[in-house]
Amino acid sequence: xxxxxxxxxxxxxxxxxxxxxxxxxxxxxxxxxxxxxxxxxxxxxxxxxxxxxxxxxxxxxxxxxxxxxxxxxxxxxxxxxxxxxxxxxxxxxxxxxxxxxxxxxxxxxxxxxxxxxxxxxxxxxxxxxxxxxxxxxxxxxxxxxxxxxxxxxxxxxxxxxxxxxxxxxxxxxxxxxxxxxxxxxxxxxxxxxxxxxxxxxxxxxx
Numbered sequence: 291x292x293x294x295x296x297x298x299x300x301x302x303x304x305x306x307x308x309x310x311x312x313x314x315x316x317x318x319x320x321x322x323x324x325x326x327x328x329x330x331x332x333x334x335x336x337x338x339x340x341x342x343x344x345x346x347x348x349x350x351x352x353x354x355x356x357x358x359x360x361x362x363x364x365x366x367x368x369x370x371x372x373x374x375x376x377x378x379x380x381x382x383x384x385x386x387x388x389x390x391x392x393x394x395x396x397x398x399x400x401x402x403x404x405x406x407x408x409x410x411x412x413x414x415x416x417x418x419x420x421x422x423x424x425x426x427x428x429x430x431x432x433x434x435x436x437x438x439x440x441x442x443x444x445x446x447x448x449x450x451x452x453x454x455x456x457x458x459x460x461x462x463x464x465x466x467x468x469x470x471x472x473x474x475x476x477x478x479x480x481x482x483x484x485x486x487x488x489x490x491x492x493x494x495x496x
Contacts, residue, residue, distance in 0.1 A: 299313040299315055299316065299326075299331070301313060302326055304328075304329055304330035304333055305328045305329065307330065307332070307333055313330060313331050315327050315331060315334070355371050356371050357371045358371075383447065383448050384444070384445060384446070384447055384448075385402065385442060385443075385444045385445070385446055385447070385448070385451070386444040386445065388402045388405065388448070389402055389444060403439050403440075406439055406448060406451055406452060407432075407433055407439075409448065409452055410433035410435070410451075410452045410457055411432065411433040413433070413452055413454070413457065414431070414433050414457060414459050414487060417454075417487050417488070417489075417490070417491045417492065418487075418491050418492050419431065419459040419485075419487050419492065420459070421459065421483065421485075422459060422460050422461040422464055422483065423458055423459050423460060423464075423478050423479075423481065423483060423484045423485060424460055424461070424464040424473065424477070424478045424481050424483060424484070425461060425463075425464055425481070425483060426483035427461040427463075427464075429461075430461065430462065431459045431460060431461055432459075432460055432461070432462060432465045433452075433457055433458075433459065434457070434458040434459075434460045434464075434465045434468055434469075435451070435452075435456055435457060435458075436455075436456050436457070436458060436475055437456055439451055454487050454488065454489065457487070458475070458478060459487070460478070464478070
């Protein structure tokens with residue numbers, strides 16, 4: 291077995307987070323005296339990651355996106371593409387690409403449908419759609435597709451399936467009734483609890 295390297299530490303109060311009894315790494319100064327660092331190991335790690343993104347000057351480092359070749363700030367510490375290209379890649383897949391990715395795995399296409407529903411729920415929640423459009427229930431809402439996911443061709447994109455015009459925020463009961471034909475889209479839109487969701491947030495209804 292190889293040797294396990296143990297970093298010597300001492301316990302003291304961190305000068306940043308003020309945590310008492312936190313582990314601090316030690317170093318040997320020019321006089322040979324062992325001294326502890328002023329930051330605890332947690333704050334020291336966070337500062338190290340911050341410097342990788344922003345550099346010592348505190349300005350976000352500029353670099354070239356591998357995909358669009360634009361000069362933008364680094365999206366994450368290890369990212370090689372900009373935020374715009376990363377989001378476009380993660381949210382605008384063609385359905386055929388997702389099906390091919392999950393082909394051969396357990397549940398196959400059902401994983402694709404689950405992924406699309408999760409992203410649809412995220413779209414609605416980020417825009418404040420936290421109340422059922424049919425009954426007004428606000429404890430838990432789900433993303434219901436007016437045009438079902440199965441009815442789209444494999445050449446369609448996820449952004450088309452999860453278009454805001456194709457989504458409704460419904461509670462589990464109303465969602466089940468919509469899927470089983472007991473509730474229609476017209477009834478939901480005629481409800482007193484109905485509201486429209488725009489790109490920025492909830493839009494006022496006349």
